[in-house]
Amino acid sequence: MFYIYCPYCEEHREEEEFHASGEAHIPRPSDPDNCTDAEWGEYLFFRTNPRGLHHELWVHGIGCRKFFNITRDTVSYEIKETYKIGAKPQFTHAEEKV
Amino acid sequence: MFDVNKSMQTVQMNLIPNDVSVRAETPLHHVDLATIATQGAQDRNIKIQELALLDHLVLRGHADNAALTTGIQSVMGVSLPINLQSVEKEGQVIRWISPDEWLITTPHGTGFALEQQLRNAISTHCAVVNVSGGQTVITVEGAGTEEMLRKCTPYDIHISNMPVGKVVTSLFGKAQAVIRRTGEQQFEVVIRRSFSDYCWLWLQDSCREFGFTVKL
Ligand SMILES: [Zn+2]
Numbered sequence: 001m002f003y004i005y006c007p008y009c010e011e012h013r014e015e016e017e018f019h020a021s022g023e024a025h026i027p028r029p030s031d032p033d034n035c036t037d038a039e040w041g042e043y044l045f046f047r048t049n050p051r052g053l054h055h056e057l058w059v060h061g062i063g064c065r066k067f068f069n070i071t072r073d074t075v076s077y078e079i080k081e082t083y084k085i086g087a088k089p090q091f092t093h094a095e096e097k098v
Numbered sequence: 099m100f101d102v103n104k105s106m107q108t109v110q111m112n113l114i115p116n117d118v119s120v121r122a123e124t125p126l127h128h129v130d131l132a133t134i135a136t137q138g139a140q141d142r143n144i145k146i147q148e149l150a151l152l153d154h155l156v157l158r159g160h161a162d163n164a165a166l167t168t169g170i171q172s173v174m175g176v177s178l179p180i181n182l183q184s185v186e187k188e189g190q191v192i193r194w195i196s197p198d199e200w201l202i203t204t205p206h207g208t209g210f211a212l213e214q215q216l217r218n219a220i221s222t223h224c225a226v227v228n229v230s231g232g233q234t235v236i237t238v239e240g241a242g243t244e245e246m247l248r249k250c251t252p253y254d255i256h257i258s259n260m261p262v263g264k265v266v267t268s269l270f271g272k273a274q275a276v277i278r279r280t281g282e283q284q285f286e287v288v289i290r291r292s293f294s295d296y297c298w299l300w301l302q303d304s305c306r307e308f309g310f311t312v313k314l
Contacts, residue, residue, distance in 0.1 A: 001252075008196060008197050009181060009182060009266075010181050010182075011182070013253070013268070014252040014253065014268070014269070016252055016269060017252075017268060017269065062267065062268060062269055062274045063266075063267050063268065064195065064196035064197065064199075064267065065196055065267075066196055066197065
């Protein structure tokens with residue numbers, strides 16, 4: 001068991017109160033009607049599976065019930081940072097655009 | 099155009115029946131606390147009491163909106179609490195739930211009047227929803243209460259981390275509960291109706307080594 005910092009409650013809370021909700025920073029296409037099937041499929045189904053830094057959406061489900069983001073290292077499981085929805089991550093790959 | 103104020107004034111309806119022939123049952127009705135209160139020793143350290151049939155209102159809005167905070171201040175005479183804080187005045191309690199959500203409890207029968215006052219006093223976009231039927235409040239107090247509650251939640255309820263007045267939504271067993279410290283050995287737990295039996299059994303089990311008395 002470990003603690004995760006909730007940026008909305010502004011304190012560390014037990015992991016059991018949280019739930020992971022997949023990859024973060026996936027923008028919905030602004031014009032869905034004019035997307036190709038490939039573009040829409042990419043948005044709906046395709047996710048990255050990086051070795052190393054990964055930006056993830058989490059929810060403090062048994063707590064304030066807010067969604068927020070976590071930058072996590074998928075090799076060491078180390079949580080680099082947690083940040084509110086709408087904020088930019090501090091930790092990114094050089095080639096990453098978030 | 100959508101008029102927030104107009105629509106708020108047209109949807110006011112008392113969700114709690116005034117009709118006394120309608121029997122109100124708390125989420126712990128089936129437990130029959132009245133009978134349990136008469137059984138066993140009456141001098142146990144831990145005292146459990148259900149604050150039955152309080153009126154519960156959920157308030158949603160933006161904490162940084164002055165119209166919301168001044169509206170609350172004018173109606174309830176207290177400031178809207180910030181992160182993990184609660185305020186209490188004359189039987190009314192406001193608990194912070196999330197950055198845009200608070201849980202207000204007020205004595206039985208006063209919820210609708212409070213709801214109307216809040217709607218009239220808050221001149222900005224907000225929501226006030228009566229959730230009285232969905233949950234209930236249990237208080238636990240007496241020597242050993244903190245030690246007993248450690249078996250119920252993973253949250254660190256030591257007084258250095260959770261002083262009097264602090265409120266957290268966390269786990270109670272495997273269910274969700276809103277836990278507030280009201281004294282050094284005094285806590286209040288808000289549980290949901292659908293989990294009330296589970297929470298009650300869990301609480302009873304946690305109290306086994308200390309012994310408990312039910313207060314009415
Ligand atoms: Zn939180």
